[in-house]
Amino acid sequence: MTHFRFPWRRLLIGVVPALALLSACDNDNKPVAPPHPVATYAPASWSDLPKVSDGDLQAGFAAWRSACQRLAKDAIWGATCAAAQTVDTSPAAIRTFLEAQLQVYGLRSAEKGEHGLITGYYEPVYSGSLKADAQHPVPVYGVPTDMISVQLDSLYPELKGKRLRGRLDGQVLRPYDDAATIQRQGINAPVVAWMRDPMDLQFLQIQGSGRLQLDSGRQLRVGYADQNGHPYRPVGRWLVEQGLLKKEEVSMGRIREWAVANPQRVPELLASNPSYVFFSLRPDSNEGPRGSLNVPLTAGYSVAIDRKVIPLGSLLWLSTTRPDGSPVVRPVAAQDTGGAIAGEVRADLFWGTGDEAGELAGNMKQEGQVWLLWPKGAALPTP
Secondary structure, three states: OOOOOOOHHHHOOOOOOOOOOOOOEEOOOOOOOOOOOOOEEEEEOHHHOOOOOHHHHHHHHHHHHOOOOOOOOOOOOHHHHHHHOOOOOOHHHHHHHHHHHEEEEEEEEOOOEOOEEEEEEEEOEEEEEOOOEOOEOEEEEOOOOOOEEEEHHHOOHHHOOOEEEEEEEOOEEEEOOOHHHHHHHOOOOOEEEEEOOHHHHHHHHHHOEEEEEOOOOOEEEEEEEEEOOOOOOOHHHHHHHOOOOOHHHOOHHHHHHHHHHOHHHHHHHHHOOOOOEEEEEEOOOOOOOEOOOOOEOOOOOEEEEOOOOOOOOOEEEEEEEOOOOOEEEEEEEEEEEOOOOOOOOEEEEEEEEOHHHHHHHHHOEEEEEEEEEEEOOOOOOOO
């Protein structure tokens, strides 16, 4: 899902700083996070962790171990992952292994100490078609054939992760079309599928991946392939700036309600976000979408993190609540990233696929604590 998959409740209204480079330069379309203080890793003991049920322990461990093939050669996690392959799935065996292999560190922030923000995201399902028809007139574009992508860090190491995307105009590389131009004129790109509503496409682009329900009963999987290079700007912010919604009212449901009531202004709404995401077809399966670690995400046990604080592949201990206040205490696997996921005590919990998961994810804005379970003897992450 290259979480890019943006959690919609936050990003529909969140502020995204403009890039200092050309408008076509970005980091995989992930909003540039503001600088934050260096993380503090406070040594802790296993007895300091809140108690977890056997079922959650087993599920969280299984989610983390599912990425071990990808981490086999990782300098930090390779040896621990190799040892994990022979661990029995009983709660007692898992506890013994974790306590023998890993040291506990509580994450701390300069502003709120041990407490931070825990949010949620999900994989949406929308009506779709492999052919354009009266019910599905909205194209889902693949990567344009005339778009050029340049890695800037080959010349400027300080721009690591930054790319310049554009189109040749003679011998001049110009920024690629923004979303308004693409929606108005179309582009030279393959169409991987068709959708019912332009707002569905906008929300699909925010999440970065999803499923399209075909009339045949098949669910077509599509995922992030590339982006036009323009910075992401939340459509909810435009509604607030226009005085059409109050900031506290903004949600996916309210934005959709406004769009249904004001169809003539939907193009104007969509044009307020210059970013445009291109998709590719993914293999059909019942597994979760793939995160930044390129392994299927596990509903309820995979999280997106700030990789400046927590390396991908890490095992974490999470303590938070659901929106209804019920506790969520479990080990979780750091298998995804996201531009809005920035901070020392910060995690975005993947809740699964479909409307029920979307409702839960959309309402997640909880206080929580995070502990890093780190291989003994390994140097802690550095910014």
